[in-house]
Amino acid sequence: MSDTITSEQFHAADGTQDWQVLDGVAAAVFATGSFATGVQLVDAIGELAESANHHPDVDLRYPSVAVRLVSHDVGGLSDRDAALAARISEAARELDVPAEPPSTD
Numbered sequence: 519m520s521d522t523i524t525s526e527q528f529h530a531a532d533g534t535q536d537w538q539v540l541d542g543v544a545a546a547v548f549a550t551g552s553f554a555t556g557v558q559l560v561d562a563i564g565e566l567a568e569s570a571n572h573h574p575d576v577d578l579r580y581p582s583v584a585v586r587l588v589s590h591d592v593g594g595l596s597d598r599d600a601a602l603a604a605r606i607s608e609a610a611r612e613l614d615v616p617a618e619p620p621s622t623d
């Protein structure tokens with residue numbers, strides 16, 4: 519079974535506004551403002567990832583957390599990435615953590 523989606527389908531999914539897609543990977547950066555808040559966000563991401571059995575790459579730094587999502591089994595984006603992206607953004611909102619605007623590099 520393949521649930522691959524295009525970048526356009528990813529962006530059309532509810533709750534994915536914080537995310538950019540580059541080279542088949544969805545990425546977002548959350549401006550946590552402190553390491554401790556970053557740890558809280560990573561903790562929430564860990565719970566969401568385990569319950570979805572879908573696991574992002576997470577880069578915890580001061581003062582931001584970068585998250586990347588891809589479905590290894592399909593070699594690109596799937597519905598699972600869009601769904602988890604929306605849940606991660608929701609967790610960030612609950613912690614009052616904004617997403618950084620997309621980079622223009």
Ligand SMILES: C[C@H](O)[C@H](O)[C@H]1CNC2=NC(N)=NC(=O)C2=N1
Nearest residue numbers: 571572573574588589590591592
């Ligand atoms: C067997 C299990 O469902 C797979 O290994 C899952 C686990 N977590 C995963 N996480 C991610 N990001 N991509 C996957 O394809 C993936 N596969």
